Each structure stands twice: as structure tokens, then as C-alpha cells.
Amino acid sequence: MEKKQKFGIMAALIYFVIFVAYNLIVFLVFKGFNNVFWISYVFMLLAYLIHIGCAFFIGKNLSVKAAFFGIPLFSFSIFFVCAEFFASFVFMIFRNQASPKIAVLIQALLLCIFIVIAIISIMTRDVVADVDKKIKDSVSSLKGLNVDVEMLAQRSTDPETTGALNRLSETIKYSDPMTHPAVAMQDQMIMQYMPELRMAFDSGDMAKVKDLCGKIELLFVERNKKLMAVK
Secondary structure, X not given: OOHHHHHHHHHHHHHHXXXXXXXXXXXXXXXXXXXXXXXXXXXXXXXXXXXXXXXXXXXXXXXXXXXXXXXEHHHHHHHHHHHHHHHHHHHHHOOOOOOHHHHHHHHHHHHHHHHHHHHHXXXXXXXXXXHHHHHHHHHHHHHHHHHHHHHHHHHOOOHHHHHHHHHHHHHHHOOOOOOOHHHHHHHHHHHXXXXXXXXXXXXXXXXXXXXXXXXXXXXXXXXXXXXXXXX
């Protein structure tokens, strides 16, 4: 059996044992069940199921964790269960004095607060995931360009051309991997010049290679300065 499946079974067993223990305590301690009791019991059961759902959801999405102001959604679900457990237990104790409307109102407010926090957390996770993907794509693109330039430098037999290619490689290596609409023109021109650079090298036009290296390097410098300005 895989470790992940074994962990899932053990976690499910723990949740089941906690559920059984809770029911034993509730139904052995309290007598005379009325509307307030059942309202509190249903809200507590709903909170527990939501917490299990959050645990399952987070377990399936480990790449980017959902968080609210830096606090993981899983932790918030535990806080919610604890708050609901306290509220429901208080209402169960004072079930004969408490109003069903008050019991519904307070516990529904707790549920609504958690739902809002969960939605914000998931929205934040999606934004972070999108930014993370863009960064990875930009880094991969720059690495690809740098590999192409390094390969040309290794093939070069002209010292001046090799030096120009190595300088360009260093510029690419230490350039900001992020992109922005402000540098769209520079990005486009870089992508246009790179095929020309390869073609010029393959045709043996080293003068053009050195000229293109200078142009591409200058575009990267402009690009980096504009990215610093918009941050």
C-alpha cells in the first residue's frame, strides 16, 4: 500500500474516532433534547464535515496552499471547529433557556465568517498560483535563450565573437525573469533578434553576430531598468 493511501486511511480513522467520541459525550451527558440542542448538534456536525472537506481539498492541492493573511485555511478550519464546538456546547448546556433563533443566528454567523475566509483564501491561492506559473514560464524562457547563446559561444572560434556572446550570456543570466506590459516591446524585439543571431552565426557572418549581441544586450539592459521602475 502506498504511503499516501495509508496516511489517508489513518487520517479517516482518526476523524471517525473523534466523531464517535463526540457523540458519546454529547448523548451520554445531555438529556431532554429540544430544538436548541438539535440545532447546535447539526451546526457542529456541519462544521466538522467542512473541516474534513478542507483537509481533503488541501491534501489534493499541495503545490500552492490556500491561506488568509498568512494563516493556512486548514488552521482556520480547526479554529472554526473549535469555535463552533464551544458555541454549540454552551447552547446545549443552556438549551432550556436559550432561544432557537439566537442559537441559529450565532452559529450561522460563525459559519458565514468561515465561508468568507475560505473563499478569500482560495481566491488568493489562485492568484498566487497564476503568478507562480508566469514566473516559472519567464524563467524557463530566459534559461532557454541563455542556453542558445552559450552553445553559440562554445562553437565560436573567433575570440571577439566568443567574448560578445559570453557578455550577452551573462546579461541574460542576471536579468529579471519577470515580465510586464511596459517591457513588451523589448521582449518582442529580443525574440525577433535571437533567430537572426543564430542564422548569422551559422552563415559565418561574425560581424553581424557581434552587432546583434550588442543590440540584444542593450535591450536586456533597457528591459531591466523598466522592470525596476514599475516595481
